[in-house]
Amino acid sequence: MTKKPGLSMYWASSCGGCEIALVNINEKILEVIDKFDFMFCPCLLDTKKKDIEALPDKSIEITLFNGAVRTEENAEMANLLRKKSKILIAFGSCSNDGCIPGLSNLYSAKDHFDTIYLNNPTVSNPGGIVPQRETEVPEGTLHLPEFYDTVRTLSQVVDVEYFIPGCPPESNQIWDVINSVIEGVKLPPKGSVIGAGTSTVCDECEKIKEDKKIDRFYRTYEIIPDTKKCLLEQGIICMGIATRAGCGSLCPKVNMPCSGCYGAPDGVLDQGAKMIAALGSILNLEGDLTEEEITGHTNKIMDSIPDYAGTFYKFSLAGSILKNSVRK
Amino acid sequence: MKIGVYFCKCGTNISDRIDPQKVMEEITKLKDVAYFETVDFLCAEEGKEFLEKDLKKKKPMRVVLGACSPRDHEKTFMNVLSKAAINPYLMQMVNIREHVAWVISDICKASDKASAYLKGAVARVQLHEPLKPEELNVCPDVLVIGAGPAGLKASLSLTEAGRKVVLVEKNPVIGGMPVRYEEIFPNMECGPCMLEPMLGDVLHGDNSENIELLTLSEVVEVAGYLGNFIVKIKQLPRYVNPKKCIGCRECIEPCPVSAKNEFNCSLDERKAISFAFSGGLPNFPFIDDKVCIRTKGENCRLCEDACIVDDAIIFDDKEKVIEKNVGAIIVAVGAELYDCSNLTNLGYGKLPNIYTSLEFERIIASNGPTEGEIQGFGKKGPRSIAIIHCAGSLDKNHIKYCSGTCCQSAFKFNQFISKKLPNTKIFHFFKEISVPGKETFQLYNKALNNPDSMFIRYRNINEIDVSIENGRLAIHYSFSSGKRCKSTADMIILCPPVIPSSDTAELGSILEIPADRYGFFEELHNRVDSIQSKLKGVYLTGSCQSPMDIQNAMNQGLAASGYILSGLPEGKKLEIEPIIASVDEERCSGCRVCNLVCPYKAIDFDEEKAKATTNSVLCQGCGTCVAACPAGAIKGNHFTVEELLAEIQGVLT
Known part of the structure; x- marks a missing residue:
């Protein structure tokens, strides 16, 4: 019997949703186990880090790495799995673009510790104790991995072969990728996004799209949208226009705006910046307006968006061209 | 590399x-x-x-x-x-x-x-790609919309250069507004006489076979782009065969019905079969089917009976839609005057003997409703006439701009009145006086030196109140000091500003050319390119672009034909600059964000494929759509995202 190719999955700074998305392929997981030696997945299996360390380099065929790199431990595991894997796949939005953990880049590590351990109404910490990398106890020295000042994406830390986007990636897309490996389909060039489309969510959205001129934006609770029409045209910020296709337009289908979890489409460098450029193009500024009136009107429209980073960069702040240069 | x-x-x-x-x-x-x-x-x-x-x-x-x-x-x-x-x-x-x-x-x-x-x-x-201009066959023919001074000048100069012109005029007569004026400022030339040679050239001059004149016609649909427009023109039935009619007028008298004559500002009436005004060209009548009793079911044939030639009257004439292929379009549809009834305080439309400048033009015209006579005031005429300048111009409640021509009309009237009615006093009520140029000041000087004229500067048009006192028109107004005063006149002439004609907006949407904040067609650049519209191949001439006098309108007509002769060369292929935008269909999701951003109307939406498309002829390579496209599906040649980023990175390293 020939040896089955190895498959591993690891979670770094993540929520566990990616693992759930994997097992959501349901009974097909049996086929995965049949074709692969599923050797490492802390969420599902009992193998340990030392088992991986003991493997020869490049002995794992595919590693699905989800989660962003927040701590020294995340980086250590990223490096280890890089070394041991032939194909390292950034799996899910956190490892692709930083996702929700990436939004913490608006604050420094110290800001976080201050908020979490010191200046928090539900915390009583009279000694002002915050996590230390090394703590002396009678038994010796305790070590904690470093909590980095910024969250990084996987490819900002190690070399990555492929990217599967989504928060989480859709199970059918995951299966398509695994199945194509099983069937021996030729792999795309290194650096490609797989398990997703190349265009945008609008391609998969069946709502009627017309010319767009927006007078104001609504938060979802402020409006009952016409369910047949494009949500963006109705003033709801739907990120679908600047988000990679692949999810099957899940959120717009149920009349919730896309929040952008599949990241930027092919050809777009920065999802948030692109979205803002697109919105700037469809604001209704027609009529006899002076320069001041245009500024005033634009500011008024923009003021109706309470959280720019959380709206435009909800999933992509760490991976954006802003990278880690913006702090609140 | x-x-x-x-x-x-x-x-x-x-x-x-x-x-x-x-x-x-x-x-x-x-x-x-x-x-x-x-x-x-x-x-x-x-x-x-x-x-x-x-x-x-x-x-x-x-x-x-x-x-x-x-x-x-x-x-x-x-x-x-x-x-x-x-x-x-x-x-x-x-x-x-x-x-x-x-x-x-x-x-x-x-x-x-x-x-x-x-x-x-x-x-x-290093990322530059070798680009090649695209070549295109062009149609050298030109559509001219409007047969006023600008349109006529353009048509004649184009046909002189051997081009074919389709000249569309919505009225039954050509010549625009000036053929209805007795005298033209600044030199008080006879309007019809000044334009007649041009009209003659259009109708039967050396190159007239190259002008296809369509009267009673309007453009209803335009598709395509510079070098290749497809235009649909709707022509209303005239019911008179221009090839047979000899213009003898025998048919007019017997016609039993009449209606207000809009060509004389409704100051008189015309028959159902009539000429717009005497001397109007082309010299044959038209039947107004809204007035003619045949359309109400009666079998009246009085005009046909009176006609001295055979088959000149065609009762079963039908509305036609004519399709034309042209390479360029000249818009010369003119303008109209601001409606003075908006200035309710001036009494226009409610009190007698108050006229607009256009109405007065027709009153003093020898081919007008009174054959040039100011009637109703006995032999001596009115004791005094008040001319109110800036009737709605330079006013934030009405029209913000100054048309620059109304003062000249007013001073023209001054001369005319003094010549015709030597005993009549003339009041000029003005907010500002505008007499630019090397000739106009003479008109102004003549009015100033006229012992019968008086100049009164009012503070605000909205403070003028006109009423009837002792059978005459009393004009209450304020000086700049705020002091109220009163003058009395027998007749008032209002000089309202020139505004875009009521069908400008509709024509604009047919041609897909934008209007400016005042409703005039917007030029590509207001100083260096006021003849070109924002759409390549569509040119703006005359007062549909901005209020202007005949001299400027003629110049613009000539300029537009120059543009076409140099930019749309006959027999040559049109070379299209390759720095343009193009849509990658694979990436386009049909979200329609880009649809309205293009200032040149170069973006279309293919409903069938649900993809945006760009038109390489119309595209100017400005990059607005490239920035707008949220899918990164539109590429701007020579300014690709990769090229721009490489440049930035190069500068920063």
Whole structure:
């Protein structure tokens, strides 16, 4: 019997949703186990880090790495799995673009510790104790991995072969990728996004799209949208226009705006910046307006968006061209 | 990749401030830079010769030029590259003169900045693609909409150059407004006499066979682009055969019905079969089917019975839709006057003897409703006539601008009235006087020196109140001091501003050309390109672009035909600049964000494929859609995202 190719999955700074998305392929997981030696997945299996360390380099065929790199431990595991894997796949939005953990880049590590351990109404910490990398106890020295000042994406830390986007990636897309490996389909060039489309969510959205001129934006609770029409045209910020296709337009289908979890489409460098450029193009500024009136009107429209980073960069702040240069 | 860099000293313009040696040391460190040449004057004949020879000898794959503004010499150097058999788009020109040498005095800083810019160019030029202009067959024929002074001038000059013109006029007569004026300012020439030779040339001149005149016609649909427009024109039935009718007028008298004559501002009536006014050309009548009793089921044939030729009257004439293929469109639809009934305080439409300037033009015209007589005041005429200038202009509640022609009309009336009615006093109520140009002031002087005229400057048109007192018109007004005063007149002439005609907006949407904030058609640039609309191949002439006098309208008509003769050469192919945007169908999701952003109407939406498309003829390469496209599906040639990023990175490293 020939040896089955190895498959591993690891979670770094993540929520566990990616693992759930994997097992959501349901009974097909049996086929995965049949074709692969599923050797490492802390969420599902009992193998340990030392088992991986003991493997020869490049002995794992595919590693699905989800989660962003927040701590020294995340980086250590990223490096280890890089070394041991032939194909390292950034799996899910956190490892692709930083996702929700990436939004913490608006604050420094110290800001976080201050908020979490010191200046928090539900915390009583009279000694002002915050996590230390090394703590002396009678038994010796305790070590904690470093909590980095910024969250990084996987490819900002190690070399990555492929990217599967989504928060989480859709199970059918995951299966398509695994199945194509099983069937021996030729792999795309290194650096490609797989398990997703190349265009945008609008391609998969069946709502009627017309010319767009927006007078104001609504938060979802402020409006009952016409369910047949494009949500963006109705003033709801739907990120679908600047988000990679692949999810099957899940959120717009149920009349919730896309929040952008599949990241930027092919050809777009920065999802948030692109979205803002697109919105700037469809604001209704027609009529006899002076320069001041245009500024005033634009500011008024923009003021109706309470959280720019959380709206435009909800999933992509760490991976954006802003990278880690913006702090609140 | 082998990149050649040339540094132009521009005499000492550049090299005084930027050290070529220092820049060379920096730039030649770059991996792909094969050589660095310093030249005294790259744009001089010797410079160009050197460049051509050097390029032929060294055969670089890409070229970077550090020199002046690309606005000065990009084309010059592109031509040199072409001569050296290198695609001209494989060059990047860096403006180290205006952007660096002329604005930085410190030689070290200037040299560093020049190096940074050149590094950006070296990084970007590697990604340049060889581009080729697209070629297109063109239709040389021209559609002219409107047969007033601008449209007539354009039609005649185009046909003189051998072009074919389709001239569309919505009225039954041509000549626009001035043929309805007895006298034309500033030299008080007879309007119809001045225009008649032109009208004659259009109807039966040397080149008239090349003018297809369609009266009672309107453009209803336009598709296509410069060089190839498909136009649909709706022509209403005239019920009179122009080939048979001899214009004898025998048919008019017997007609049993009549209605208000809008060509005389409804001051008199015309028959169901009639001429717009006497002397109107082309010289044959039309039947107004809204008035004719045949359309109400009666079998009246009185006009036909009176007709002295056979088959000149065609009762079963039908509305037609005519399709034409043209290469360019000249819009010359004119304008109209602001509705004076909006100025309720002036009594227009409610009180007697208050006329607009246009109504007065018709009253004093010998082919008008009263054959040039001011009636109703006995032999001596009215004791006094008040002319109110700026009746709605320069006023934030009405029209904000000054038309620049109404004062001239007012002073023309002054002369006319004094000649015709020597005993009549003339009051000029004005807010401002506008008499620009080398001739108009004489009109103004004549009015000033006229012992029967009086000038009164009022503060605000909205403060003027007109009422009837003792059977005469009482005009209450305020001076600038606020003091109220009263004058009495027997007749008032209101001079309202010129505004876009009521069908401007509709025609604009048919042609897809935008209007400005006042509703006039918007020019490409208000100083350097006021003849071109925002849509390539559609030209704006006459008062549909801005209020103007006949001289300007004629000039614009001529300018538009010049544009067409030079820009749409007959028999030649049109070369289209390759720096344009294109849509990658694979990436386009049909979200329609880009649909409305294009200022040149170059973006269309293919409903069937649900994809955006760009039109390479209309596209000017501005990049607005490239920035707007959230899917990254639109590529701007020569300014791709990759090229721009490489340039930025090059500058920053």
